[in-house]
Amino acid sequence: xxxxxxxxxxxxxxxxxxxxxxxxxxxxxxxxxxxxxxxxxxxxxxxxxxxxxxxxxxxxxxxxxxxxxxxxxxxxxxxxxxxxxxxxxxxxxxxxxxxxxxxxxxxxxxxxxxxxxxxxxxxxxxxxxxxxxxxxxxxxxxxxxxxxxxxxxxxxxxxxxxxxxxxxxxxxxxxxxxxxxxxxxxxxxxxxxxxx
Amino acid sequence: xxxxxxxxxxxxxxxxxxxxxxxxxxxxxxxxxxxxxxxxxxxxxxxxxxxxxxxxxxxxxxxxxxxxxxxxxxxxxxxxx
Numbered sequence: 001x002x003x004x005x006x007x008x009x010x011x012x013x014x015x016x017x018x019x020x021x022x023x024x025x026x027x028x029x030x031x032x033x034x035x036x037x038x039x040x041x042x043x044x045x046x047x048x049x050x051x052x053x054x055x056x057x058x059x060x061x062x063x064x065x066x067x068x069x070x071x072x073x074x075x076x077x078x079x080x081x082x083x084x085x086x087x088x089x090x091x092x093x094x095x096x097x098x099x100x101x102x103x104x105x106x107x108x109x110x111x112x113x114x115x116x117x118x119x120x121x122x123x124x125x126x127x128x129x130x131x132x133x134x135x136x137x138x139x140x141x142x143x144x145x146x147x148x149x150x151x152x153x154x155x156x157x158x159x160x161x162x163x164x165x166x167x168x169x170x171x172x173x174x175x176x177x178x179x180x181x182x183x184x185x186x187x188x189x190x191x192x193x194x195x196x
Numbered sequence: 197x198x199x200x201x202x203x204x205x206x207x208x209x210x211x212x213x214x215x216x217x218x219x220x221x222x223x224x225x226x227x228x229x230x231x232x233x234x235x236x237x238x239x240x241x242x243x244x245x246x247x248x249x250x251x252x253x254x255x256x257x258x259x260x261x262x263x264x265x266x267x268x269x270x271x272x273x274x275x276x277x
Binding site: 030 | 209211239240241242243244245246248250275276
């Protein structure tokens with residue numbers, strides 16, 4: 001009898017993320033993953049029902065890690081500016097520690113697979129960030145906005161700066177590094193924009 | 197292949213290479229597999245070149261599954277371990 005082997009599962013997870021970041025979701029198959037992780041495809045099917053099952057579980061597991069880091073020390077009672085600063089810092093920490101996982105989630109967000117995990121992810125984030133945002137609106141710290149507009153203004157600038165940092169170049173081709181002062185400057189503008 | 201899964205101590209996962217390349221073929225095979233009480237769950241991975249058939253069973257052997265699938269008119273061999 002063979003039992004589940006967590007070391008092997010971690011290796012499978014790591015190789016799957018690498019394959020997807022390098023080759024995209026479309027090129028991903030169980031056969032390729034088995035080869036990369038140097039295990040038999042038969043073994044992979046013990047852990048996962050099929051390709052979609054693997055991708056959904058992988059996505060949820062990376063989101064759980066991201067959630068744990070992004071919500072570290074966070075609680076919905078924090079003043080809006082403070083809570084946002086913590087969110088930015090935590091998301092940046094996840095990105096710096098796990099660049100491959102960040103890139104994986106970016107790719108996942110625009111793949112057909114995402115529909116299957118989106119509800120779960122939204123409810124996980126929503127249960128903590130929902131009360132935070134509603135409280136800020138009631139306290140007059142944040143404009144009443146559609147969620148999409150709020151998210152785009154609140155977080156997309158950070159993700160764009162992370163992308164430039166990853167490439168090492170800004171849009172004009174000049175060397176770029178996402179430093180603390182740069183992050184603070186961008187966050188300051190975001191907070192200003194979101195004020196009522 | 198005998199394996200222990202998280203679903204139960206005596207549940208085995210058996211995997212096979214097949215020619216179940218279309219949903220129609222899978223639906224036809226379903227008429228046979230769904231009747232077999234020894235099969236707890238089964239599915240075919242359509243994304244895979246080997247059209248992998250995965251079966252969770254408490255008592256069927258590899259050979260019994262192969263006989264069942266080939267009896268239904270499809271190609272079925274053990275996926276190399």
